[in-house]
Amino acid sequence: DIQMTQSPSSLSASVGDRVTITCRASQSINNYLNWYQQKPGKAPKLLIYAASSLQSGVPSRFSGSGSGTDFTLTISSLQPEDFATYYCQQSYSTPFTFGPGTKVDIK
């Protein structure tokens, strides 16, 4: 199985801050990397697919980059509605696997 790690596991930030979350795969996954946002009691929501493609309807302050084993999700200017947990997920091979999540909360 491909193992996914994320850093940090949690972070505190203020509205307007630039936030960067890192995801690493245990082997090369090309660009088969997706990012999801999950708020308490809700289903995850797709933000970024194929490492850098913005899902329709997702604000442009979200962006993704990377290829191979190292990937980044960036929120350019954190908004109140962005406080949530973020997960990366590889779709290079089954079993599909998720990172452990990064919780973004209010400083």
Add this chain to the structure above:
Amino acid sequence: QVQLQESDPGLVQPSETLSLTCTVSGGSISSYYWSWIRQPAGKGLEWIGRIYTSGSTNYNPSLKSRLTMSVDTSKNQFSLKLSSVTAADTAVYYCARVTAYWFDPWGQGTLVTVSS
């Protein structure tokens, strides 16, 4: 707009079989893969498996011996059966469409508790 809704089995007895159905509305179930994903309380996401509308499946090896997935295109539904459940199977279970190589959209999730 495609929407997914999981059934609500609620409480399942240990050693019994957990059965879930996902109903797809607003679009056809055909020509897509469909997945189940679960999340224990306060923990991360675990992919359970996927099924194509032809019936072809891929299961997570960690669950494969206990897992059966099926699809009913006439009802626009797909289902999961997980046998010999234990407390470790207690989780919120989500169904989701596999769009190319990502999960979107997702159902709202249903909490399944394994307890006597």
